[in-house]
Amino acid sequence: MNESNRVYLYDTTLRDGAQTSGVDFTVADKAAIARELDTLGIDYVEGGWPGANPTDDAFFADAPNLSRARFTAFGMTRRPGRSAANDPGLNALLDSGAPAVCIVGKSWDFHVDMALGITQAENLSLIRDSIAAIVARGREALFDAEHFFDGYKANPDFTLACAKAAYEAGARWVVLCDTNGGTLPHEVEAIVTAVAKSIPGSHLGIHCHNDTENAVANSLAAVRAGARMVQGTLNGLGERCGNANLVSLLPTLVLKLGYETGVGPDGLKRLVHASRLLDERLNRAPNRHAPYVGEAAFAHKGGLHVSAVARDPSSYEHLDPALVGNRRHVLVSDQAGRSNILSRLMEVGITLSPDDPRIGQLVDTVKRREFEGYAYDGAEAGFELLARRALGEVPDYFHLTSFRVLDERRWNARGELVTMSEATTKLEVAGESLMTVAEGNGPVNALDQALRKALIPAYPALEGMRLVDYKVRILTPQDGTKAVTRVMIESADATGHRWTTVGVSANVIDASFNALSDSITYCLFRAGARIDSRTAAA
Incomplete structure (x- = not known):
């Protein structure tokens, strides 16, 4: 494996994703999702914040046995006025049993002054002491530099000093966080390029929020600039507008940009399953239009498109849907031609000759019924019944x-x-x-x-x-x-x-x-x- 081309994937669905409005994971939900992430080949699975709530405490008390992923506990740096050894929050992380510990700390001088009310020098001590305590206990240490990009734009020297303090204290990963989600891709690429002059890209991560619909683009920009770890969530769950969507990021990194990850071809083929497992756990309908994994991601409606796809799928598809566990889907509507009908019939196991007169009759029926208000591009079962009834295959139950x-x-x-x-x-x-x-x-x-x-x-x-x-x-x-x-x-x-x-x-x-x-x-x-x-x- 070319380590310089290796990108590590860190999933925070069970912690940051749990901050999504309307999402409330049970312990069983967390265990099932963690096991699926492990099966995919995700490198780090963040389980939650030990000591923050009874659900996370119960989950860490009976943590799932992961074979590939590194189970990670999340928390914060020691509090001002306490030593690392006497900080209850930090000790809860170290006592959790998780082999990796990710802590969040301030890196924007505005927050240090306004939220913490301490000096910049003391903030650097919080970071150094906390990372050192984690390393001393034999755990892998990760540092999430909160509000890094806003801080860097306001005071780059101090913000970079925060990141370097974590790295020099032994952090395996220093993760640059776009906490407010307002940074744009060209800014991310420029700032990560600058930071990589002080901290090797092999120790830099990126954590983006989606408040400008740029979380995936920002994550890719950071990787292009040298960062080699990406944090995100399944289906883009997260506070406010969500986090970077790992379901979109993963195939883009591997299939489009040629990076290596812990997710092999078999794992990629589980993407649709993983995405829908999460939706099923949350009792929500899957997003039909989600890139790569949605029902509509490889759907074709126009007759000209379908005719071309039948000859060569690459004419209207950016990749083979089977690579990510999806499938080609031909829609039937008043825009349909014979190619749509034939392709859709083949999908449901009906094979007819292209010159069968019933094909033309079915096309006419679909167009007439859609004129009356029916919509078969969103009601595939309704179309299948229409077709099978025309062929005399549906019993009168x-x-x-x-x-x-x-x-x-x-x-x-x-x-x-x-x-x-x-x-x-x-x-x-x-x-x-x-x-x-x-x-x-x-x-x-x-x-x-x-x-x-x-x-x-x-x-x-x-x-x-x-x-x-x-x-x-x-x-x-x-x-x-x-x-x-x-x-x-x-x-x-x-x-x-x-x-x-x-x-x-x-x-x-x-x-x-x-x-x-x-x-x-x-x-x-x-x-x-x-x-x-x-x-x-x-």
């Missing part, structure tokens, strides 16, 4: 005779406002006529419950199906409350597989039923459900 939904809003005996929905459905299921009634916390939920009550006895596969997202869009706002609406429902099964279906109607409940009915049908078709008897298992 159930048939709706009618449904009715009642909404009630009233005050109860305790003076509380209560809203309730009740749905009644009449279905033909496996040769039987069934009427079911169910209540829900809204009309769609009530319909879902009523349908499940009728269908689950015949189709147990529906037990694991759940609705994960529901979107309504007004298509004809000029019509006011009579407007046509489009409903898109995203569902998931017990395996975590997700799919989206679409319904359109001037009645939002009718549109919701259409999308929900297709979602149930897709789940049954994918599970290979049989309809020959009431006891048929999926």
Whole structure:
């Protein structure tokens, strides 16, 4: 390995990422994410701040056994007025058992004066003493120079003195932090180039925040200037606008710039999995448009694009999606041509001759339905059902005779406002006529419950199906409350597989039923459900 070309990756998802609004990791979440980062080949996994909260204390008390990554504890320098040996915070880091310790310290004279109220000389002592104490305990020491770039622009001599104090005291890495996220790439490159004259690039790291949407660009600029360690988070989690996104940085460093990391080809192929594992832990939908790993990252919609990609993917793709664990995805819309339809059919396992007359019919159907308001570029399961129904492949699992939904809003005996929905459905299921009634916390939920009550006895596969997202869009706002609406429902099964279906109607409940009915049908078709008897298992 060419060490001068080696870039080390430091993940701070479990600490800096936990500062994201709405993110609250459990101990189990932290352990699962740490193990996935280790499997990827990340060099450092920062577990959190021992002593800061019960979750981090519990996590460090039973730290995961990592085979590749170096488990790292995060904290701060000793406090003014205390020696390193008598500082409780610093001792909590040293007692954590983590083989590496990263401490943050001030490097902007404004913060030293305003926040700490100490002399610049004393701030340098805080840094030196803390790093020396870590090294003396046989731990790898890292120093995060907080507000480094703002400090350097205000007083470069003092800020550089802070970095040198850490390096000379034995820090393996001196990490230059763009804490406020306001520095631009050309500034980062110039400043890191200047710092590298005093501290070798093999000991310099970069930590960027994304407040100007430049965290990834700033990190790359620092590497180009000589820094050989990058700190970031999965999916760019982090306070305010987030941190540098390691999911974007990693393939860019390796596949675009030719740097070496601890992540090999197999690790790169796990990027999509790692990104979505984090989203699943946070119970949020993955970003479809995320670079490299999003569903839309290698999606093609225009017919000319699809035709060209079929001949040579490099014509409209910057790399092979399989390298990062993703796949090519052909969208179907009113812009679609025969190439789109054929490619999309092949993706779902349907092979037809290009001159099959049903292809032209399907193109016309898609364009007509999109004119009516359907959108298949975001409802792939809806398109697959449309195509398979046209080919006669989808069984008639159930048939709706009618449904009715009642909404009630009233005050109860305790003076509380209560809203309730009740749905009644009449279905033909496996040769039987069934009427079911169910209540829900809204009309769609009530319909879902009523349908499940009728269908689950015949189709147990529906037990694991759940609705994960529901979107309504007004298509004809000029019509006011009579407007046509489009409903898109995203569902998931017990395996975590997700799919989206679409319904359109001037009645939002009718549109919701259409999308929900297709979602149930897709789940049954994918599970290979049989309809020959009431006891048929999926």
